[in-house]
Amino acid sequence: MGVSLTFLGAADTVTGSKYLLRCEGKALMIDCGLFQGYKQLRLRNWAPPPEALRAIDAVVLTHAHLDHSGYLPLLVKNGFQGPIYASPGTRDLCKILLPDSGHLQEEDALFANRHGFSKHRPAEPLYTRQDALDCLPHIKAVQAHVCFQPIPGWRVTLRPAGHILGASSVLVEVAGRRILFSGDLGRPDDSLMNPPEPAPAADTVLIESTYGNRTHPPEDLLAELGPALARLAARGGVAVVPVFAVGRAQALLHAIAQLKAQGAVPHGLPIFLDSPMAVHTTHLFEQHPGEHRLSRDEVHAMTHCATMVNSTDESKALASRHGPMVILSASGMATGGRVLHHLAHHAGNHRNMVILTGYQSPGTRGATFASGARSVRIHGRDVEVNAEIVQLQSASAHADAGQLLAWLRTMPTPPDQVYVVHGEAAASDALRARISHELSLRAIVPEHGATWPC
Structure with a gap:
């Protein structure tokens, strides 16, 4: 049985990152984010969790932004008891972001009830501060470049990705395949963060495309x-x-x-x-x-x-x-x-x-x-x-289209396929076309819920 990848978020949209790797009855989820933006996307946060989420053995986070980590309190609330691996910076940020997210949702629900503008009676938070606190003990810090096994026989390595404190790309090695998740890639010229490290060799790459159809202006x-x-x-x-x-x-x-x-x-x-x-x-x-x-x-x-x-x-x-x-x-x-x-x-x-x-x-x-x-x-x-x-056009912490392509060019050998994720449809498709034409790589923009081989 080969390795498969299911796109449970950040496919055809820039939010809700959740990628499920499965092999021989085991499952590893990379990122566990909230959907944000359009109401039809936000409603996915409230939907019963997909059946696939009930069989996860472990989670690895690329970074702490809520569109990558904000679903963790619900995952644990719904019964997940496994480990969650992250860099020390991501762990420390999750200790801040997740309880604050729960607190803000409680405050917003109270405000809606007090002023009567919610259609729900009463309005309820998606999760509470306590729910977030309950998930934090599951997060285990792992250093960059140190290979670890979240599941026996599965090897994972984090590599600094710039962007924010603790942000990482994630390399997973299982069943003879190497799958690389870019996470959110920072800019090489970012005013705060170090540049992303070069990409390692991999058979399959998932690359973000937030700015897949744009170039940052020269103005700082x-x-x-x-x-x-x-x-x-x-x-x-x-x-x-x-x-x-x-x-x-x-x-x-x-x-x-x-x-x-x-x-x-x-x-x-x-x-x-x-x-x-x-x-x-x-x-x-x-x-x-x-x-x-x-x-x-x-x-x-x-x-x-x-x-x-x-x-x-x-x-x-x-x-x-x-x-x-x-x-x-x-x-x-x-x-x-x-x-x-x-x-x-x-x-x-x-x-x-x-x-x-x-x-x-x-x-x-x-x-x-x-x-x-x-x-x-x-x-x-x-x-x-x-x-x-x-x-402001110059404040983004994301790599632009040219910088994303440059990161792919750092790979020592070309991958078998590239999945273009974490972008609006126009941005993802524009990057897909450039990867195909300029790098001669097989590039696909997956649909939400789709499963593809690795």
């Missing part, structure tokens, strides 16, 4: 962000910046610290980081010095350029402050969390600004802002949008 983050913040400060406005708590928040803080040091942005411009998850993640950079580019002094500047907001009362108090000021708050696509309250409060004022810091998945509020819509629905009501919308 400082050149984009500086003029926007200078305009904001001059007119005394408030900038609301939806950020991913892991990676994007720290990149923005590092950039703001540099801009203030250069005098491109007023040194006294107040900056607030309103996300306990982002606050805790920022301090992790001090604990994982080998996984990023920043010096000790740069980490210190990043952690001290903003007022760290932890409590709900501190967050609410920001509403009574006048500009100029900058509020960085999760989530990065404005799908939930504290940023929604700031957007509802500030989006209607023409002096203010909404700064989008990267890819906005279709169906999210972030995509609605990016489209130029004059209103956006938040907490059951339509909020007028008069604020200036700024979409």
Whole structure:
């Protein structure tokens, strides 16, 4: 019996990563993410788990972003008792992200019930903070380049992938086959993270395609962000910046610290980081010095350029402050969390600004802002949008199309097949075509739920 691969997420979409490898009655899942964005995708999180998920022996995570790890609390809640393997950085981030995710879902359900805008009576969280805490003891840290056996006879090795702290590509060796999962690949020129390591030899490759049809602009983050913040400060406005708590928040803080040091942005411009998850993640950079580019002094500047907001009362108090000021708050696509309250409060004022810091998945509020819509629905009501919308093109932590192809070219020998995943349909198909034409490799964009040989 050969090795098969079932695509239970991040196929034809950029979210919900779940890949199930099966061989001789054993099953290993790579990533265990939440679906985000369009409602029809989010509803998959609530559906009864596929029968295939009931027979998993172990899980390996590429990294901690919720579209790769956020389903773990439900997996354990539904009876999974096996080990979950991850890099030390990913384990530490999961300790922050998963309980926070459960807490935010509880808060959103309470808010919906209090204000009566949910169709469900009562609205329930997908999972709770306690559910997330219950899954954490299953996570076991493994170092990069150290081969381990999550299942007897299955060999797995993690290789640094850039992107965020702890992010890894995953090489699985079983039944004489080598299957490589790229995970989310970082940029070789990222301002925070080290570049991804070259790809090892493999028979089958799964490669992400978030930016599979795009090339990052030559302009850097400082050149984009500086003029926007200078305009904001001059007119005394408030900038609301939806950020991913892991990676994007720290990149923005590092950039703001540099801009203030250069005098491109007023040194006294107040900056607030309103996300306990982002606050805790920022301090992790001090604990994982080998996984990023920043010096000790740069980490210190990043952690001290903003007022760290932890409590709900501190967050609410920001509403009574006048500009100029900058509020960085999760989530990065404005799908939930504290940023929604700031957007509802500030989006209607023409002096203010909404700064989008990267890819906005279709169906999210972030995509609605990016489209130029004059209103956006938040907490059951339509909020007028008069604020200036700024979409940064250079803040992405994902490799672009050319960089993805360059990573594939580092493989010592060509693989038998490449599965193009973790991208919207247009991006995945564009990358598939380039892999086929430029690298002469067999490339396929798999459908959700499909099973293919490895």
